[in-house]
Amino acid sequence: MSKVATRFAPSPTGPLHIGGVRTALFNWLFSKNQGGKFYLRIEDTDKERSKDEYKNQIINSLKWIGINHDGDEYIQSSKINDHIKVAEELLITGNAYKCYCSIKEIEEQKKRAKQKKLPYTYNRKCRGLEESDSNKDIKPVIRFKSKTEGISSLNDLVQGNVEIENITIEDFVILRNDGSPTYNLSASVDDHQMNITHIIRGDDHKINTFKQIQIYNAMKWNLPSFAHIPLIHTIEGKKLSKRDNASTLDDYSKIGIMPDALRNYLLRLGWSYKDKEIFTLDESIKFFNLEGIGKSPSKLDMSRILSLNEHYIKNIDENDLFKHLNEYSELCKEKTDPNKEEKIKKSLIFLKNKAKTLEDIYNNSQYIIFDEVNFKADDLKLIDEKAKKIISDFNIEISKLEELKKNTLEAIINDLIKNHETNFKGVGQPLRIALTGSKFGPGIYDIIISLGKEVVQKRLSKII
Secondary structure, three states, X not given: OOOOEEEXXXXXXXXXXXXXXXXXXXXXXXXXXXXXXXXXXXXXXXXXXXXXXXXXXXXXXXXXXXXOOOOOOXXXXXXXXXXXXXXXXXXXXXXXXXXXXXXXXXXXXXXXXXXXXXXOOOOOOOOOOOHHHOOOOOOOEEEEOOOOOOEEEEEEOOOEEEEEEHHHOOOOEEEOOOOOEOHHHHHHHHHHHOOOOEXXXXXXXXXHHHHHHHHHHHHOOOOOEEEEEOOEEOOOOOEOOOOOOOOEHHHHHHOOOXXXXXXXXXXXXXXXXXXXXXXXXXXXXXXXXXXXXXXXXXXOOHHHHHHHHHHHHHHOOHHHHHHHHHHHHHHHOOOOOHHHHHHHHHHHXXXXXXXXXXXXXXXXXXXXXXXXXXXXXXXXXXXXXXXXXXXXXXXXXXXXXXXXXXXXXXXXXXXXXXXXXXXXXXXXXXXXXXXXXXXXXXXXXXXXXXXXXXXXHHHHHHHO
């Protein structure tokens, strides 16, 4: 038996879709579980829509979530001559034929099918056409000569036995009239040349699979194994599309979802192993199998993603969390000052306990990240004369301290509450606004200690 080899074959025509990420993940995990290889193939034959920026985005997105491919990227457009040669061979062996039907004829066929509320299939008009009877004014396409009788069956590694009536598979185009190959031809040739043993992809590819099997059989190639995984749906039960919110990997990284959390979520989206929910990377590889994939579509649940992300944030080491925060800040916000690293790391001890995303942490740590306080206008209005007197008294008291500790700060604030005949909010709120610019945020003791005496006094002095 040949060594397991899987592939992920996206088209660089837009950002990487979350469904594609899960497909890549399942292929990668299966190959690693089996001690095999995982390849990345960029299907860039659509020259009008394919762009390098999307190709780079796909590669970087996969790396971000922890999926690394073996070898160099396989660029489909560099193999077009091989695809054309196979089309010509199929023509010679009688497994394909030239179709001289005009665009107008094809459109008429489509129109009639629509009127009858039937799916369009080519009527095979040119299937038995003699070359001498063809329209020489029309540059032909090449169509594959599909079976017209019997049933084709597939032992799908996820769906089980799948059957299709051959008559429903049209004589599909494998070479356009400009000489360019179509998807089913190119994918079949590439998979064969790459020695792909297992093709794991969405179940919307089932009809393509049956077409590609016919090409494999006509060329007398060894068939790979196929596994069709159910698509991802929205929480409302509709097929997830690129038009939906949070449909691409970039959408998740921009709101501060951790790569490990998203990978764990996608792993469990349609796959299960006993009653286990949280998987390390090593555990994911160890336990993954195709038998654990369900047959029904899975619903993308943002609340579950956030809950899982919160779990990862709370349980990660502060040094590792800082790395993720730093990457997030550089990608989506502003690059953090290296001189603030230690202060930010110390603040993460308490900031991570109230955060669901890296964005939450970034927003709540701005009082440390930036030297100047960005006051919210409505909050600043709360600093009246009484509040300024409280701030002033507090500043005087901490000037007497050699070190800021929670117990000594508590004692000072309790005295201020008593002396100014107020409550904890009456003292804590103006202090928080003066130090962070907002009445909301981390606990006041955490804020003061994390900033340090010098910075605290400097900021309070600007208010009073």
